[in-house]
Amino acid sequence: MLEKLKNEREKIKNEIEKLINRYDPKYVLSYIAFLYHFDSNDYSKVTYLLREKPILQFLSGVYLKNNNYLIKKPNLKKIYRLIQLTSKYLDLFVFSKYLETESIPTHHIELLKQINPEIYQFQLEDFIDNVFLKLDPFFINKFGFSINDAIDFGKKIIKKIEEKFNDKKEQNLQVTLEDICKIFTLKKDEFNFEGIKDINKLEKYFEFFSCEFGENKNYNSPLDENIIFRKPLIHLKDDEYLCLLPENLIFRFPEIFEYILNNEKTNQTKVWQQYKRIKSLYVEEKVYEFFSRIFPKKNMYRNLKYEKDYEVDLLILFDNKILIVESKSGILTKKALKGNEQRLKTDLKKLTEEAFRQGKRVIEYIKSSKSATFIRKSGKKLQIESSNYSSFYVINVTLETLMNLATNLKELQKFGLFSENEFPWSVYLFDLDIITRHVEYPSIFIHYLKERLKAQKENIFQSFDELSFFAWYLEKGNFQVETLKNYEKPDSIILHSWIDIFDDYYLNGGPPPRLKIENEILKIIKALENVGTFGFSDAISMLLKFDNSTRNKIIEYMNEKISKTKTDHKRHNFLIINKDLGVGFLFVSQYGKQELRERLYYYSNLLKYKYQVKKWIAFGKDVTDKKEYINEFVYLNYPWEYNYELEKTCENILHLSKQ
Structure with a gap:
């Protein structure tokens, strides 16, 4: 079957190359680029194909292999034929590669990265400003223009192409192939009046970022190095x-x-060492910044050392929970992305499992003693009493977007990684940025983390990015899977296009994504x-587990009882039992x-035994307090068993308090 697929794949590729050889590349590629960038019919089959697969990218790479094309103008039917053939070729390429290897197919990741940037422009600009600009002297010396010049020229070119399209659109005339070609064709002198003072820099910019037909001669597969990504300007003539x-x-x-720095990397020069250090510090700084949006800074501890000079990047102490955060600034190598199993295993071990091992070592250290000692950079000691913490979470933040290699860590067990069936939460740095912008309270983040790790183990949800998981959570509030008609769970749920809510907000000014939850529940959280009694985050997690109907009942009954107490000054209560x-x-x-807390505690114990449930939540409200929605709470979590002494104690205390 594999050989048959390969033969079919190569047959289609030969047909693509024959078609390409017949027609002028500037017309073919310009029209496809026009559909890719400007076609407003998002539901058309062709537009969908171009935005879901690297068709334009692949065809550009194939065209750049040679420099002897005919200048014949194609008709649209031939261009559409070329698009359909390339789509079919890419499908066969992915499927045959999948059959070729028993390991995880990384080729799909590399192809997706060719279409969609996994970063918003404001994030990219921050990354460039805080990492690459620090190497500006090296860049200027090597190329004759600065990094800011490069970004500025790039923005001007994008703006120029958009202006040309809008001009044609405003004329409301039928757009011809010639017109479309002019939209994507640029001349350096078009920028003479764009506020560019140093034309010499612009000349050097065009020289550096442009490629020639024939320069991509080794391009034979969608995974081969494609010159169009390093040099997005194609030199036509003059x-x-x-x-x-x-x-x-x-x-x-x-x-x-990074490609420019290849020589520096090979020779391990000072510039390369400086770049690695800057990049690593950037990741650590940003991780701290992002988490400090959620957690109080007084709960966060950076760059701690403990026994035998081990280090931990970030510890977050919150209620009875500890978050251990390890940051990795490395990348997946080209060999790994092309499917080299040993290289992929090595890369993933460094980027994911190593971080998890580091986190596990911290957990074991804390659990092994009554009081664990960590040393801060200032030399001050941080003492952690292990008895105060019942839950530990390891978070692995990467600068490389690992896509489904991070969102489905269970799959990495094929490589012998995570053999203990325990996983960290592995997240791309810039996805973490977005997530922390849309979490309103630390306890909600803790609940997301618990739900997400549970989903990781079940391995039913599938996505190439963490933001799709987070979008699902904002909509549903959990990762519970409804059973099918035969009472079995589905094999997989594909989170396709859930990320759109973030694109809508950050790109189109849509409403900010937020958790769909009642405002009164947010007030309770x-x-x-604020009450801060030990275990409050567990109580909140349990509250978030209730479905909307139960939460609405809680709100309704709470308001009703509070109103009654305000009227008659008497004590009122209600209870709900959820057997599921x-x-x-x-x-x-x-x-x-x-005596509000005491009464809650003893009454909860009594009721817990009476109804034989494992967990119990109790909220108490002093109606004279106008500020707080809740004044006291109790959370009990242990298996039910009959205890005569406790039952009598509870009854006696409650009886005395009534008197």
Whole structure:
């Protein structure tokens, strides 16, 4: 079957190359670029294909192999034929590669990276400003223009292409192939009046970022190095250039810069060492910045040392939980992305499993003693009492977008990684940036983390990015999977296009994505975090596990009991038992705070035994307090068993308090 697929694949590729040889590349590629960038019919089959597969990118690479094409103008039917053939070729390429290897197919990742930048422009600009600009002297000395010049020229080219398109659109005339070709064709003198003072720099920029037909002669597969990504400007003749993928002048800049540093890397020069250090520090700084949006800085500890000079990048202490965060600034090598199993295993071990091992070592150290000692950079000691913490989470933040290699870590067990069936939460740095912008309270983040790790183990949800998982959570509030008609769980749920809510917000000014939850529940969460009694985050997680119907009942009954207490100054309560979750819920309202916590505690214990549930949540409200939605709470979590002594104690205390 594999040989048959390969033969079919190569047959289609030969047909593609024959078609290409017959027609002028500037017309063929310009029209495809026009559909790719400007076709407003997002539901058309052709537009969908171009935006889901690297068709334009592949055809550009194939065209750049030779320099002896005919100048014949194609008709649209031939161009559409070329698009369909390339789509079929890419499908066969992916499928045959999948059958070729028993390991995880990374070729799909590399192909997706060719279409979609995994970063928003404001994030990219921050990355460039704080990493690459620090190497500006090296760049200027080597190429004659600065990094800021490169970004500025790139933006001007994008703007120029958009202006040309808008001019044609405003004329409201039928757009011909000649017109479309002019949209993507540039001349250096077009920028003479664009505020560019140093034309010499512009000349050097065009020279550096342009390629020639014939320069991509070794390009034979979609995974081969494609010159169009390093040099997005195609030199046509004299002073004319074709720019089919103008966004690559901006979004591919980090990749282009790393390519420039290849020599420095080979020779391990000071510039390369400086770059590695800057990049690593950037990741650590950003991880701290992003988490500090959620957690109080007083709960966060950076660059700690402990026994035998081990280090931990970041510890976050919150309630009875510890988050251990390890950052990795390395990348997947080209060999790994092309499917070299040993190289992929080595890379992933460094980027994911190593971080998890480091985190596990911290957990074991804390658990092994009553009081674990960590040393800060200042030399001050941080003492952690192990008895105060019941839950530990390892978070692995990477600068490389690992796509489905990170979102489905269970799959890496094929390589012998994560053999203990335990996983960290592995997240791309810039996905973490977005997630932390849309989490309102630390306890909600903790709940997401718990749900996400549970989904990781079940391995039903599939996605190439973490933001799709987060978008699902914002909509659903969990990763519970509904059973099918035969009472079995589905084999997989593909989170296709869930990321669109973030694109809509960051690219189109849509509404900010947020957790779909009742405002009163958010007030309860805020109140519980303010009360700060040990275990409050567990109580919040349990509250978030309730479905909307139960939460709405809680809100309704709470308001009803509070209103009654305000009127008659008497104590009122209600309870809800959820047998599916094995949890009971109690609410008590009273006038004044006296004995409120004690009453909640003993009443909860009594009811817990009575209803034989494992977990119990109780909220108490002093109606004289106008600020807080809740004043006290109790959370009990242990298996039910009959205890005569406790039952009698609870009854006696509650009886005395009534008197």
